[in-house]
Structure formats: structure tokens, C-alpha cells
Amino acid sequence: MSTPITYASTQQFVGIAAEAVQGTAVAMTATQLLTTFTPGDTPSWLKDQSWRGSMGTDAFAHIQGTKIAGISLGGPVYGDTLGFWLRNILGDVSVVGTPTGSGATTLAASAAAGATSFQATATIPNGTLLQVGTGATAEVVTTGTPTGSGPFVIPITTPTGGLLYAHASSQALTPVTGPYTYAWSLLNSNGGQPASHTLTHKLGTTATVGARSYPGFCMSQMNFTFNAESELFSWTGQGTSYPSAPASVAPTANPTGILPIASWQTKVGIGGPASGGTLVNTVTDGEIDITRELLPIFTATGSQLPYIIQRGGVAVTGKLNFGAVSDESALLYMLNNTKPQVQIVCSNGLSGANLISIQIDIQVAAFTAATPDTSKAAVGYQDSFETDFNTTNAGGSGGMSPIKVSVTCNVPPGSF
Structure with missing residues (x-):
């Protein structure tokens, strides 16, 4: 008897890539x-329950209808791969780098x-990582070979889609690194x-x-959790994709060398930043939950697959x-x-290229519940809040947003 072929579950891994077209696997x-x-x-x-003169009450045939997949x-x-998931569920992004200290100039005309x-x-040398603009519409591009004698025409080699935002004349052009x-x-x-993955x-x-x-993956939920006593800073999520198919090529794992962060390295600010007088020293644990409406839409096109997985509102x-606690602030x-x-x-807590930082900003938190907690030796409170949409947390696409999540890492722009 030959030895059966088996596969160890400990050798599994998951890869990700952004799609150009939702549902087209990459x-x-x-x-x-x-x-x-x-x-x-x-x-x-779809059950065929038409009468056939037999004592049947359920189905004479099962016919396959439309198909999707759900994923938890x-x-x-991990700070260097978190951007994939944030791009998927939120979508708007600005990018700033660390100035190299030389070569800065300005736009000679609007773009x-x-x-x-x-x-x-x-002029700007070929292959320069260049930050265009500042603030909510800042973005980093890679430049090509310049032409002209002033003003100089600077081509963009990456991203291939060109500038994400419009920029006015005289905005800053700053060579940057990580x-x-x-x-x-x-x-x-x-x-x-947002992009699908x-x-x-x-x-x-x-x-x-x-x-x-699993092509066309769209997230419907992303939850961050921390517990200073016993956990890593972690996340869970759920989403919907097109049905699975065999991968086009055999994948190879290439795990990051970046380590996760212990929750005790988390700081919480209420009424201001997580520093100075608004740093709160009594938060033991918590969570932030981002949810997004999803609707797979199926149309009469001769296909079992969704026409689109439509994103709706965010909460x-x-x-x-x-x-x-020492008072009733909570x-x-x-x-x-x-x-x-x-x-x-x-x-x-590291510096330079080794720095990993995740900053969650909620400008308007409406606390909706606050319950005294006397289950432990010291009195505490258990609070819940909901967020209001506001312009402070909004990005370069305008409008309002209930949250902004900033991630500092050494991953080059265009990777997510």
C-alpha cells in the first residue's frame, strides 16, 4: 500500500494583490x-419542485444558481502590509515621505x-521618488527622464495611472525616501x-x-483590538469575493521581517492627541470597528458571477x-x-526605516454608553461610542469621513 499524499495545515499561507478590474484575478x-x-x-x-405525480415535497432537481464566496x-x-486592507475598505490615501534634504522645487504649472x-x-533626475504637494492631496511618484530647458517636463513612470489628485501651480515638489x-x-x-484585491x-x-x-475581494468589516495586559495589537475582518478558482501560478511565501506590536505600546488620547494633557492613562483595552455595506449585484448576462460587488456606506x-479610574470622566x-x-x-518605538506606527484618528466620538465596572479590584468604566462624519478626517477626495488611519512604514508608494 502506497503512502497517501497529505498536506500540513501549518504550511498554509495567504497572498494578496490589488486588481485593475474587480473580479479579474492577479x-x-x-x-x-x-x-x-x-x-x-x-x-x-434553485430547486425544481414541480409536481410529477410522486410523493415528493422537496426537490426533483437541484440547479446551481449564482455564486460568490465569503471570507473571515x-x-x-503588521504595519508594512496593513495598507492593503485599509485601501480595500476605505480607499482614499495621501502619502508623505521623509525629505532627502536636496533637490526640492515647485510645480511650474497646474497638474x-x-x-x-x-x-x-x-529639473528632477530620472528615477527620483518625489512627493507632490502636501496635506490631504500629497502623493509620491517616481519620475522619468526630464525634457525641456525650463520649465522642465517631468514624466511619471509610477504609478502608471499618473497623478491621483489635481495640484495647483507652485505646489511643492520634494525628493523623499522612507x-x-x-x-x-x-x-x-x-x-x-475602492480597489478590490x-x-x-x-x-x-x-x-x-x-x-x-479569491478574486474581487471586498471588505465588509475590519476590527482593531488591543489589550495592554495580554495581547498583540490585532485585527479581524470579513468580506465577499467572486467564487474561487485555481491560482494561475504556484505562489511562493515571502513573509515580512517586520514584527507585530504588543498592545502595551498603545496610547490613547481623548479630547486631543495621545500625548500631553489629553493622554489618558487608564485605558486597559479597546476596539475600533469599521463596517461597510456590500451588495453583490447579479445581472442577466449569462454568467453566475456578480456583475459587481457594490460598496455602500461606512460606519x-x-x-x-x-x-x-480616579474620577467620572469616562x-x-x-x-x-x-x-x-x-x-x-x-x-x-523604533526610528528611521525601522519605524512602524499606526495612528487612528476619530475627530468626533459620540459616547453612547458608559457602565461602571466593579468586577475587578479597582473601579473602572466600560464605554462605547459611535462616530460622526466630519471634514477633519476626510482625505483628498473631499466630502466627509468618520475616521482616518495613518500608517508609517518603509514600504515604497504604489505597493498596496
Whole structure:
């Protein structure tokens, strides 16, 4: 008797890549380090229950209807791959880098969104990582070979789609390097539909390639959690994709060398930043929950697959637990309806290219519940809040957003 072929579940891994067209699978470009990945293809079933003169009450045939897949996933937060998930559920991003200290200039004329070149007052060397603009519309591009004698025409080699935002004449052009800070907010332009991603699950069982791909993945939920006493800063999520299919090529794991961050390195600010007089020293644990409406839309086109997985509105809620309190501040947030700013910062405390920092900004937090907690030796409170849409947390696409999540890491722009 021959030895059966089996596959060890400990060797599984998950890859991810952004799609150009929702539902068109692409090979993975990055490995996601997860502790949970539970996919499930869910075709609908149409029953033939027409009478046939037999004592049947259920089905004389099962006919397959439309197909989608649902996925639950999560694990520790890794700052250098978190951007994939934030791009998927929120969509709007600005990017700033660390100035190199030389070569800065300005735009010689305005530049439109989508432009694949721009005019600069001074020349810029080929291959320069260049930050265009500042604030909510800041973005980083890679330049091509300049032409002209002043003003100089500077082509953009990456991203291939050109500028994400419009920029006025005289805006700053700054050569940069890492680390970079990505600020993710709710996308409100161009239909408000963020990028979708293909997820690749390597299990070993799929013939030839050993992996299945889940194209068109769209997130419906992303929850951050921290517990200073006992946990890593972590996340869980859920979403919907097109049905799975064998991956186009056999994937290879390339895990990051960046480590996750212990929750005790998290700081919470209420009524201001997580520093100075608004740093709160009594929060023991908490969570931030981002939810997004999803609607797979099926049309009469001769296909079982969705025509589109439509993104709808976003809502953000949170919980903060306070331990060993010395006053009623946690209760008064609710009773007085002060709706303070909440900021949560989790950093590995390193510097330069090794810095990883995740900063969650909620400008308007409406505390809706505050319950005394006497289950432990010291009195505490268990608070819940909902967020209000506001312009402070909005990004370059305008409108309003209930949250902004900024991630500092050394991953080059265009990777997510």
C-alpha cells in the first residue's frame, strides 16, 4: 500500500494583490501573515419542485444558481502590509515621505488628476521618488527622464495611472525616501469604490498550483483590538469575493521581517492627541470597528458571477475600557455629550526605516454608553461610542469621513 499524499495545515499561507478590474484575478504580490483565514464558496441552489405525480415535497432537481464566496480573516497587525486592507475598505490615501534634504522645487504649472507628466521649475533626475504637494492631496511618484530647458517636463513612470489628485501651480515638489506615512480616509470621489484585491490561499490540495485564488475581494468589516495586559495589537475582518478558482501560478511565501506590536505600546488620547494633557492613562483595552455595506449585484448576462460587488456606506464604532479610574470622566463623556476627539497610537518605538506606527484618528466620538465596572479590584468604566462624519478626517477626495488611519512604514508608494 502506497503512502497517501497529505498536506500540513501549518504550511498554509495567504497572498494578496490589488486588481485593475474587480473580479479579474492577479497573482499575489505580498504575503499576508494571518492566524485566521476561513473562506467559503457559497453557490445558491434553485430547486425544481414541480409536481410529477410522486410523493415528493422537496426537490426533483437541484440547479446551481449564482455564486460568490465569503471570507473571515485576521491576525496581528503588521504595519508594512496593513495598507492593503485599509485601501480595500476605505480607499482614499495621501502619502508623505521623509525629505532627502536636496533637490526640492515647485510645480511650474497646474497638474490635473490622471496626468502622466507635469512641469517643474527646476529639473528632477530620472528615477527620483518625489512627493507632490502636501496635506490631504500629497502623493509620491517616481519620475522619468526630464525634457525641456525650463520649465522642465517631468514624466511619471509610477504609478502608471499618473497623478491621483489635481495640484495647483507652485505646489511643492520634494525628493523623499522612507519611511513613508500613508493616511487612509473614506473615498468620496469617482463613485466611492475602492480597489478590490485577489486573495491567494496556499493549502497544497489544488492540482498543479497548490492554491486557490479569491478574486474581487471586498471588505465588509475590519476590527482593531488591543489589550495592554495580554495581547498583540490585532485585527479581524470579513468580506465577499467572486467564487474561487485555481491560482494561475504556484505562489511562493515571502513573509515580512517586520514584527507585530504588543498592545502595551498603545496610547490613547481623548479630547486631543495621545500625548500631553489629553493622554489618558487608564485605558486597559479597546476596539475600533469599521463596517461597510456590500451588495453583490447579479445581472442577466449569462454568467453566475456578480456583475459587481457594490460598496455602500461606512460606519465606525468603538469601545474603550477604563481601569483604576480616579474620577467620572469616562461617564461624563456620555452624560454631557461632549463628543471628544479620540486618537489611538500604536508604535514599535523604533526610528528611521525601522519605524512602524499606526495612528487612528476619530475627530468626533459620540459616547453612547458608559457602565461602571466593579468586577475587578479597582473601579473602572466600560464605554462605547459611535462616530460622526466630519471634514477633519476626510482625505483628498473631499466630502466627509468618520475616521482616518495613518500608517508609517518603509514600504515604497504604489505597493498596496
